[in-house]
Amino acid sequence: MATYERLDYGSPDGSHWGGASSDNLGLYGVTPVAQYTAVGAASTYSVASTSNAAQTTFGFTSSGITSVILQISTITQAGRLLGLWA
DSSP: OOOOOOSSOOOTTOOOOOSSTTSOBOOTTOOOBOOOOOOOOOSOOOBOOTTOTTBOTTSBBHHHHHHHHHHHHHHHHHHHHHTSOO
């Protein structure tokens, strides 16, 4: 039978890891880091009109696609720093 160690004491309200954004956290053996703060709000996700010359094949403006790519890249980097994925 497998045995596991709890990282909390079983509170019905759950557990809280890192009381401040400057507290360090690391998973799967990576060096603990503070909260990743380079995440900005997406600039736009709006769909371009059909008459817009800047529209891409999928109906988004090039700036909208760039914004989505930036957000995904930022999430990927934050996950790597925390050790969520390699």
